[in-house]
Amino acid sequence: MANISYPAWLTTLVEPDEQVLAVAKAEIAQGIPPADPPAVDRPADPPAADRPASSRAAGIVCGVLLNLLVPLLSFPRGDRIVDRVIFGVAGRGAPGSAASTLRHARRPVPPVTALEDTILAVTDRRLLVCASGPVKLWSSRADDERAAAETRIVWSVPRPAVADARVGWYRLNPKRLRIEFSDGSWLAFTVPIAEPGTPLREIAAALTAR
DSSP: OOOOOOHHHHTTTSOTTOOEEEEEEEEEOSSBOOOOOOOTTSOOOOOGGGSOHHHHHHHHHHHHHHHHHOTTSOOHHHHHHHHHHHTOBOEEOOTTSHHHHHHHHTSOOSSOOSEEEEEEEEESSEEEEEEEEEEOSSOOHHHHHHHHHTOEEEEEEEGGGEEEEEEEEETTEEEEEEEEETTSOEEEEEOOTTSOSHHHHHHHHHHHOO
């Protein structure tokens, strides 16, 4: 997949008098995420206390083993343990917090049949999180232009809702962007190790400029 230029397309998504200050293609960092938003239509899981301790322990061990042996399968309890040990914490936030709803807006919904880029953009008014159209590993120029043309805003907050943003080391990753929100939640973003961290630093600089 070639590098897709998103800034020109993003200018068509904002208000006519809204100025785009920084753009970066990024990924939500791997690791323990913020809590999911409240699910009105989802039946609540039975309380842990209502299940035998042996059953809970067996489920966790099986989840961890299956996560390691078959990474494409998802078992929440095992996933969280593996994420914490290998990747650490990717965000914090109560259900319905800014970080919670942001991550939920970019969480793939099974079955995942296509990949989409996540694009961060800062304007003079808002922090935007956008999703591209479907992208391909091996793509033509026409494929890339189509993916860029289908970019849409999936989440946004006013600039005052962002308390801080910075890029720094986390474990072995020197290019991790941490965005903190005024409600106390936060979420981290990264780029592949071979890509420069400059776009993430530009996002942080734009968010912290007052």
